[in-house]
Amino acid sequence: MQELVAWFLITGLISFHITYSDAQPADVNVIENGANGDGKTDSTRAFNKAWDVACGITGASAKLVVPQGRFLVKQTTFKGPCKAAKIIVELGGTIVAPDTPKAWDGLDAGVWLVFEAVNGMTLDGLGNKGGFNGNGKGWWDQSCRYHPDLVCCTKLAPTSLKFFKSNNLRIKGVNIVQSPQTHVLLFKTDRVTIDSVNIDSPKDSPNTDGIHIQSANGVSISNCKIKNGDDNISIGDHCLNIKINNIECGPGGHGISIGSLGKDGGQVEVRNIHVKNVSFTDTTNGARIKTWQVGKGVVQNVIYEDIKLEACEAPIVIDQNYCAVRGACKEKAGSGVQISDVVFKNFHGTAALAETIQMGCSKSFPCKGITLDAIDLSPAKGVPCKAICTDAHGTEKGTVKPGPCLLAQANEL
Template sequence: MVVSLHLQVTSFAFFVLILCLYCSNIVYNVVAMKSEVVDVSDFGAVGDGTADSSKAFLKAWNFVCSREIENGVRVIFVPENQTFLLHPVTFNGPCKAKEIKFLIMGRIISPVSPKTWEGLDQAKWLTFYKVSGLKIKGSGEINGRGWGWWNQSCRDHPRLEGCTSLAPTAMIFESCKTSSLSQVRLINSSQTHVLIRGTDGFIVDHVKITAPETSPNTDGIHISSASNIFIRNSIIGTGDDCVSIGDYTTNIHISHVKCGPGHGISIGSLGRSGNFVQVQNIRVNTVTFKGTTNGARIKTWQVGKGYVRGVMFENLFFNSVKNPIIIDQNYCNVRGACKELETGVQIRDVVYRNLWGTSSTEVAITLNCSRSVSCTGLLLQSIMLKSSITGKNVRSSCINAHGAAIGVVQPAPCF
């Protein structure tokens, strides 16, 4: 009995010790955070949703960017339960701090009127340029309020005088290194929601990106001239590609993403200006497509040159998708009326493995390759696609596509 009581007392004392150490650690972290946190409100930002807080955000950024502290980390804090209106703004680097945390707990909104961009770059809203060690995260929201631009889009309003194909991207990360975007919600961008360009080492994790299915050119994430990019654990549903992969990209990893509505995950379009394309080592794994126009897509222009190689589409599920698997090597301005050319982007070593689900059209697998520059090294392994319409069958369609099939492949391949 005495031994049992002693053990109980000892266990309780140990628990109290651990609890005290834990609490001390929290207090220490809070104190440390207080010494590092820069609240945008302290620099004049007003969270009423109407006052322009752009200059205040820039002041906070410049304060943080220009100061180097002992542990190299500083925090910019956007407080919760407040809405901050930002006009077009660029957060420039490089910064002295080795790591900057941009903690977004409140809402950041864009001006509605395109007139705000008069005299400015109409392709940009929030831009981060040449910043390394940037970590943007939080439970807040970034709202592009893009309907002002959508209402003057030439795609949707071709007869409108003064219509434009230009519109600002919500967030641009240009020439940034070892940075990340996590947890935040992005909605209703005027055009692309997130652009990652000229960047090496970037992680997008647990983000949610949404815009109406009818909104023009509102890609979720576009990647260009970038390497070592990871997009994972995210939900993306917009009016265009969930993720689009542009030229000069390598080592792109997309996994555990829910895509829809939208145009799927696309490599391309590539080679539009007749340039030499270089895209390789692309991995798309564990993605669900629901009601999208395309699923796993590669699209290149006939006038392009160069290559797309080393692509893996694996563990994909399609729920009523128009084109679950599609390669279009004959992409042009007028769909279905492309003049055949002797040029083309070489597509080779593309693997489709463990893909299943339903197609909303008759052709579930489209491999539309150039007659001059064929697709080679294609592999279909364990594919099971059926029609989403009861009683209908699906089929494959191929032009100059070469490869092999392993295991069950339905519909039957047409190499």
């Protein structure tokens, strides 16, 4: 028997699709597949090779091990489905992106690392020992948002981590820093848990959303720290059953936002969003819902509660006339996304702008079922706080400061 196995090894006829016992995952180390942790050597092929081996293992689980070190990996996609019922990516080190946009020449400049059609995966940073560095400065320096005069300015920059058509994911204890654009994108994913992830980019870095969720169901985000230059967490079209808990936002970021929704006039469905126990420090917004006038559909059953704010510019915002240029998109009759059954409860802290509560709803589709409950917001810079509400109907409970703001419930008119 030993002679037969030796013959197969020599002739190369043994496949990577090896079956292991269910007792423990089979380890596949990237260094053993040619990776170098010096931060300079291109390890892209080695990571792809290691992924193919781990993904091809048949059994209960397989583990892709990234040990201590800094591993340079260029734009690539890790594709499934995998043979293993579960696949673990264990990050003891840091995966580093190229430090120049030129490294994307001939590649997809919209992404850095993609996990596609991978089900049952855990991405484990071993208690924030490991993670990803997107080396975003080169992209920020040529961003059209801040440098429209540059001949080579660009609106497109890579998302660091994209999870596409992948379900039953767990991302825990990972550091994700210096992303060229969005740090984490969940697109067409179901049943995802993100826990104890640290996201860190400068507050003036353009379009660096922390976590963006699009076309997803059953996402839980908890115990995360997010410092960045755009929405700390953003929820896009077609998102259901999203839970966000115990998040530190800032300094920097545009809050936890629903939207913007319906930009191209498509159908919108966002339901059952629960945001709880969040702090906003030196952010431009806190709780925000933003929709384009041309959109259709619904935003329904949303709760923001137990929110602490420190020098947050605008703690509560609903904007149904959202526009690329603020204030440039005027009211449009006959269209809009219906926003209803939204609760803002137990907000305490300071606001940096006078317009502390802003609700600009649509005349055609006024906001209804809005609740302001136990709101106590004071000025951070001595400018009196005020609430401005247009076509927003609902109920105010307990202390609402600043206020009053809401109109009577629409069904009481």
